[in-house]
Amino acid sequence: MNRILITSALPYINGVKHLGNLVGSQLPADTFARYMRLKGHEVLFLCATDEHGTPAELAAEEAGMEISEFCSKMWQSQKTLSDSFNLSFDHFGRSSSKENHELTQDFAKALYENDLIEEIIEKQFFSLNDNRFLPDRYIIGKCPSCGYEKARGDQCESCTKQLEPTDLIDPQSAISGSKDLEIRETKHLYLKQSLMKETLEKWINSKEDWPVLTTSIAKKWLNDGDGLKDRGITRDLNWGIPVKKGKEEWPGLENKVFYVWFDAPIEYIAATAEWEKENNFQAGTWETWWKLNKGAEDVKYFQFMAKDNVPFHTLSFPATLIGSNQSWKLVDYIKGFNWLLYEGGKFSTSQGRGVFMDQALDLLPSDYWRWWLLSNAPESSDSDFTWESFQIGVNKDLSDVLGNFISRVTKFSYSKFGNEVPPLEHFDEQQRILINEISIRLQTLSTNLDNVEIRKSCAELRHLWALGNEYLQSAEPWKVIKDSHAKAGSIINFSFNLIYLYSHISRPFIPSTCDLILDKLNFSKHIIWPGDMENFLKTIGGGHEFEVPQNLFHKISDAQREEFAAKFSGDLNG
């Protein structure tokens, strides 16, 4: 048994997440966590909302709510949705937690003491009307290069030229539109990660098993231009973690908070402390997961995220952990994902384009989405959600292959033998050959999951399901029963044991369907990853009582598909 720490990238607080967000980190992480639990490992699977930053403040303002109230509400909403999608987090925390405040401030202190934080005086736009400093992208004006009227202070979206806010002609606040701006001097903190370039590079070069996507992004940042740049870790906002040196005030930074990207990854650690507290575990339990000098040497740590998150997890966060010199556990494997597209274009939270988690569940049960998303996860490149692909994938794999197999076995059995599973005589030649093939394929599935190869795992699982139909077709119990009741019963017994197998190995992918199968077929709720097939496929013996489940999956009709597509076609939320 190993101790396995799994974190999913933190979903941002500003609204309901779409399917692209879901498949980019939380969902594959859940499948991996569930698999590792079935394997008997001690798993700690964590996630939390990422609550700080300007977009959260603006979203709260738009909703007419206090920021703290807004975040609480959105946290509850995201928590409810992740439960509905059966994301099996051991704890779903908040980056605004007391634990994160303390840890973040402690990290800042340690980094400062190790000469890895620098105080820099900068000139920055201050909006008198909004009574706040404005980040570069919240200043708009005319682009000096192409004349575009609504160029942002960091970059002109029209000609893509990189800009400084002071370059803009006739600058104004993007928040209020006010032109009453002045440039003020203000102090900020920078994380001197440039000093850690060699250390980080060596660490990343040692990770030969990471996906190319992950290491190539990290190396690009390490070697781009003058190399790894220092990074500002403070912002002029009200909502966030106040800049402090541990518990002490930080002179000149009294009204500032840490940059969201500094405190968000620290929440992984804080969430562990929250988890400990919530469960009343012995004080210091969280450290056994995170501190190498307190028992974390044997922990294997996996992170899941979309590609936009990779720089922070490969560079800034490790720089924070290493730089503190406090023997923190570093990540062992980073799984990065590309984007999921919606009908060829981008999912967009701001434009309401695509399908969002709450809307998805209004249409169909979670397993339909889980299955399609996992079997089409954007691993090697961006992948495209289309209603047609979704319809075909769900209908074929879930209804025709898995659902129909369970249906034909249970209904045939019930009609011929009543509500008790008939007994197995002994494994015949055909069954032995099949047991052998299943063992091999199960090993492949297991290896794919060990390697966090999500699509391949789905393909292999589907193949295992298909073996059930192939077996039934060639064994032909409906013919055999005319000569031998016992022999037909034996075929059916074996088929029930195949369903028993599927209810275990499918659980990381489609948990609620598996629970339903366990329930209806009266299988034990004690689920493990199967070992020896010969024994495992004898588990359900003769006389086992069951109930015929209703059809587990309903097909998506063409009419339904068209209705969904029309509903979600526009640039407004459906």
Next chain:
RNA sequence: GGGCGCGUAGCUCAGUUGGUUAGAGCAGAACGCUCAUAACGUUUUGGUCGCAGGUUCGAGUCCUGCCGCGCCUACCA
């Protein structure tokens, strides 16, 4: 501009360190079965592996150049 990735059957993709007749699912065709959600099974039709060179006994796999597509480039998270 720079960096990275992709381009394999009509569609979506897999192809370990280069090794014999290039694979899967979907779609198409034929046949079979009738237990089942008109579902299932068997067989089968589709590929000069983006283009052009090169290395090699041998290249989808390595090298060079080109074409096309996508992503990233640090104050959106």
